[in-house]
Amino acid sequence: MTDEFNTVSEDELHAYVDGHLNQPERGRIEAWLERHPARAEEVREWQAQAAALKEHFAPYARDEAGDRQLLSARRHQGKAVASSPVPLLRRIAAGLLIFAAGALAGVYTPGILAPDRPPETAEGPASLPRQAQSAFQVYASEVRHPVEVGADQRVHLATWLGKRLDYGLKIPDLSALGFSLVGGRLIPVNDTAGAMLMYEDGSGQRVTVLLGRNRDNRETSFRIARQGGLETFYWIDGEIGYAVTGEVPRDLLQKVANECYRQFEGSEAS
Secondary structure: OOOOHHHHHHHHHHHHHHOOOHHHHHHHHHHHHHHHHHHHHHHHHHHHHHHHHHHHHHHHHOHHHHHHHOOOOOOHHHHOOOEEEEEEOOOOOOOOOEEOOOOOOOOOOOOOOOOOOOOOHHHHHHHHHHHHHHHHHHHHHOOOOOOOEHHHHHHHHHHHHHHHHHHHOOOOOEEEEEEEOEEEEEEEOOOOOEEEEEEEEEHHHHHHEEEOOOOOOOOOEEEEEEEEEEEEEEEEEEEEEEEEOOOOHHHHHHHHHHHHHHHHHOEEEE
16 A cells, blocks of 8 residues: 555545544545545445435434433544534434434444544444355355354353343244244354354345343444445444345345344343
8 A cells, every 4th residue: 555545544535434533534534535446435335325315214313311422533643523422323223323413423433422422443343244255255155063052042142142242142932034943153253252043044045143242332333334244243342243244135135134123122231
């Protein structure tokens, strides 16, 4: 990469998409994008994804007084980014953030940081989709041993994984969407115990649901990450991160994520 390419970082591009920049910074980013058409097209794609997610979940949005918090992000070397208190809309289909200004939370990597949290600490939540996609690629194609505990031991699976995560795990029932539980396994997430659940439809298509704990996280967000034909819908709720991954049509994967969120909402982290 050249020095010219590095004049605008990935974090700055996502802050631009999320609407976290003041006008001078936006102008600088837009001028840079004019000189880099490939990156400009990628940013337009992020914006389109954000708009689609916002439109899809808008009917579920509601504002609660207890959800208000100050959202801000630090710029490199102490540059201040203009921020203001905005309503944080929680408990929607997948923890989606909708801002009063109409901006959706970032797509692909986190652009929202809790007050006074430096950008470096966002690495944990950012790695969740990558870990979920890696787990999918390793285990979803496995024929004989895709899981450690099969669906025939559903109660034991929930108790075992829930105990390791210190979390009241309820295994989602996705039969209404055509997916049956294959089973699950213990898997490392953020260098600690995590869980992976696997589901399969009648044609053999599989999706995985990854859960991991991050005690330092206090964000709630809903995002989508893509790697080739593999997509992940993921969200952070309190100390638990969730990621739904598959190579199925996006609208179907989104329904799976929505249903998982609805059923996980009744689970409680200890």
